[in-house]
Amino acid sequence: MAKRTALYENHVAHGGKIVEFAGYELPVQYEAGVITEHMTVRTKVGIFDVSHMGEVVVKGKNAEEALNKIVTNDIRGMYDGQVRYSLLPNEKGGAVDDILIYRVNGECFLIVVNASNADKDAAWISSHLPGDVCFENISDKVSQIALQGPLAETVLKKILDEQFIPKKYYSFTKETLVMGIKCLVSRTGYTGESGFELYCGNQDAPALFELLLKTGKEEGILPCGLGARDTLRLEAAMPLYGHELEEDIPVNEVGLGFAIKMAKEDFIGKKAIESHEPEYVRVGAKIVDRGIAREHTDVYCGSEKVGIVTSGTHAPYLGYPIAMLRIKKEFADKPLEADVRGRRLKLEIVPLPFYKKA
Amino acid sequence: MKVLYRESHEWVAIDGKKAKVGISDHAQKELGDLVFINLPEVGAEVKAGETLCDVESVKAVSDLYAPVTGKVVAVNEELEGAPELINQDAMKAWICEIEVESVPDDLMDEEAYKKFIKG
Numbered sequence: 001m002a003k004r005t006a007l008y009e010n011h012v013a014h015g016g017k018i019v020e021f022a023g024y025e026l027p028v029q030y031e032a033g034v035i036t037e038h039m040t041v042r043t044k045v046g047i048f049d050v051s052h053m054g055e056v057v058v059k060g061k062n063a064e065e066a067l068n069k070i071v072t073n074d075i076r077g078m079y080d081g082q083v084r085y086s087l088l089p090n091e092k093g094g095a096v097d098d099i100l101i102y103r104v105n106g107e108c109f110l111i112v113v114n115a116s117n118a119d120k121d122a123a124w125i126s127s128h129l130p131g132d133v134c135f136e137n138i139s140d141k142v143s144q145i146a147l148q149g150p151l152a153e154t155v156l157k158k159i160l161d162e163q164f165i166p167k168k169y170y171s172f173t174k175e176t177l178v179m180g181i182k183c184l185v186s187r188t189g190y191t192g193e194s195g196f197e198l199y200c201g202n203q204d205a206p207a208l209f210e211l212l213l214k215t216g217k218e219e220g221i222l223p224c225g226l227g228a229r230d231t232l233r234l235e236a237a238m239p240l241y242g243h244e245l246e247e248d249i250p251v252n253e254v255g256l257g258f259a260i261k262m263a264k265e266d267f268i269g270k271k272a273i274e275s276h277e278p279e280y281v282r283v284g285a286k287i288v289d290r291g292i293a294r295e296h297t298d299v300y301c302g303s304e305k306v307g308i309v310t311s312g313t314h315a316p317y318l319g320y321p322i323a324m325l326r327i328k329k330e331f332a333d334k335p336l337e338a339d340v341r342g343r344r345l346k347l348e349i350v351p352l353p354f355y356k357k358a
Numbered sequence: 359m360k361v362l363y364r365e366s367h368e369w370v371a372i373d374g375k376k377a378k379v380g381i382s383d384h385a386q387k388e389l390g391d392l393v394f395i396n397l398p399e400v401g402a403e404v405k406a407g408e409t410l411c412d413v414e415s416v417k418a419v420s421d422l423y424a425p426v427t428g429k430v431v432a433v434n435e436e437l438e439g440a441p442e443l444i445n446q447d448a449m450k451a452w453i454c455e456i457e458v459e460s461v462p463d464d465l466m467d468e469e470a471y472k473k474f475i476k477g
Contacts, residue, residue: 033445034416035391227390227417290394292414314393314416321393341412341419 005051006143006202010209014223022115024052027225037228038316041191042355045149046224047212050190050197051205054118055142056125059108060133067109070128070268071101072251074261078103083170083188085259087251088113088121093272095245097121098256100188102172110184112144114241128268143205147212148195148232150357155216156196160185169194181208190229192236192355235315237284237324237353243295243310244282244324253326255282255352280307281329284354285336287312287321288346293338299325299347300339306331309338315354322354323347361449362425363471365464368410369449370425372461377426378452379410384475386448389415392441397433398454404430406462411453413441425465428456 002020011018016027026049029037040046058067068075073086082103088096097117102110113121118139126135147156156165164176165185172186184199200208213221230240239245244254251260252273262274287293297309307327315322323338325347336347359373367385371378386392394414404410404424412421432455437443444451466474 028417029390033391231416290396292394292419294419314414316391316416 005049006205007049007051007145007209010206011049011223016223016225019226021226022052024115026052027223029225029227030223032222034225034227034231035316037222037224038231040220040222041149041193041224041228041232042317043150044220044222045147045151045155045195045216046222046228047209047216048146048148048224048229049143049209050146050229051143051202052115053144054113054115054121054137054139055144055199056111056113056122057108057136057138058111058125058129058133059136061107062130063107063109063133066129066133067101068264068267070125071099072260072267072269072273073101074264075101075103075109080105081166081171081173083172083186085170087245087256087259088124089251089267089269089273090247091269091272092248093250093252093269093276094247095241095249095251095254096124096247097241098239098245102184102186104174117241141202142199143202143208144197144199145205145209145212146189146191146195146197147216148189148191149193151216151219152193152195155212155219155221156185158215159211166196178208179211181211183208190238191232192238192353193232193357231313231316234311234313234322234324235317235353235355239282239324240311244326249280249326250276250278252276253278253280253282279328280326281332282310282352283325283327283332284350284352285323285325285347286350286354287323287338288348289344291340291343291345292321293323293340293345293347297323298339299327300337300344301331301334306334306336317355322350324352360467362461362465362467363474364423364425365466365474366423368422368425370456370465371452372426372458375458376431377428377456377458379422379425379454379456380452381413381422381444381448382471382475383448386445389413389417389420391416392444395437395441395444395453397435397438398430400430400433402430404428404456406460413444422453424456426456426458426461428459430454431457
């Protein structure tokens with residue numbers, strides 16, 4: 001049976017339309033609908049329950065060194081309170097997951113993983129750490145609320161003294177009291193807007209969710225569901241595991257080179273990545289014809305199938321349909337079409353991200 | 359004029375030999391924000407229960423089925439540029455008009471349809 005987050009009752013009370021996602025019952029949208037929720041995050045501020053995300057803690061004297069051997073990014077030289085994006089590679093050079101690594105201190109890291117991979121990742125990480133490094137899966141104790149949009153900081157400032165608000169993108173403050181609720185406040189997000197992700201104990205999540213909604217009333221805050229979360233991340237061209245990333249998609253074919261540090265000494269999958277000459281690339285496309293090219297749609301150049309759509313949607317802010325494609329690299333500058341239910345839709349390759357905040 | 363519904367959530371408003379077709383308010387709510395509609399072609403012969411056209415929401419594409427058998431004599435072109443009119447008022451936003459040849463007997467009246475969607 002699907003699990004419920006600590007905020008389930010809040011979603012129902014606010015008119016959330018509940019669906020099952022990654023083993024959780026979560027709202028796909030509220031009464032306002034996906035497009036309004038999306039636009040609210042782009043122009044004002046929205047709030048999301050992302051408690052389905054998994055969290056694990058890795059601790060010990062050798063935690064940094066051990067962790068650095070199982071991730072593609074280099075986590076050395078981070079400061080306490082910094083966040084870094086990385087892939088978690090497998091031996092074949094594919095991705096077990098993509099993750100956020102929070103450095104609490106040199107001997108303690110919090111790792112945030114995708115909901116659909118949480119159990120797999122916990123097993124993978126714990127089995128690839130040496131015995132002197134402690135590992136704890138705290139996913140079931142922690143709730144996560146995302147406050148996203150250009151007015152997110154304005155809202156947060158009303159209930160949290162400025163000195164406790166992380167200043168830089170990809171940094172965090174911990175054991176921060178937000179009106180008496182102990183939180184980790186992280187300046188991160190999955191929308192392409194500025195904003196925060198607040199982690200707290202499950203017992204405090206309903207109060208924190210309602211507090212943020214009430215505090216943001218003047219700013220026009222809306223609760224937002226998984227639908228808007230997906231359209232927002234896609235406009236911002238952020239990858240989603242199971243779409244742009246997979247166990248058998250080589251990590252050097254997904255356009256995330258910034259998070260793969262080949263100069264680093266050995267790490268899991270390094271040899272496989274080194275020896276793999278990329279055949280495919282991730283590119284963005286605007287659909288020129290009417291219609292949406294959704295995931296798994298075949299992409300053609302003339303009569304030749306050259307790849308697939310990994311994610312596709314109507315982009316509410318841009319006002320036209322977009323897609324991320326995984327195509328053979330030599331076709332990236334050729335005329336392409338998507339085969340949508342037997343209809344050919346013309347694609348125009350455009351630079352990523354589709355949307356970039358001003 | 360009488361309004362009938364299919365189990366697949368299309369409505370049909372039959373007025374003599376002509377019938378206008380749309381989707382129910384329940385259907386538009388389930389689909390969410392509509393962003394495209396592929397209208398049927400004027401002149402097309404359609405058979406009750408067969409695919410009539412499709413609508414696309416942010417979330418998914420869905421086929422609509424012809425509630426009656428006949429010939430498409432008009433389409434609501436306004437929807438092409440503004441499919442959200444269906445979200446705004448599904449019972450007013452007709453999609454096409456069919457010259458009716460026959461009406462199947464599995465259509466529901468409003469009362470029966472309301473019961474049907476309640477489960």
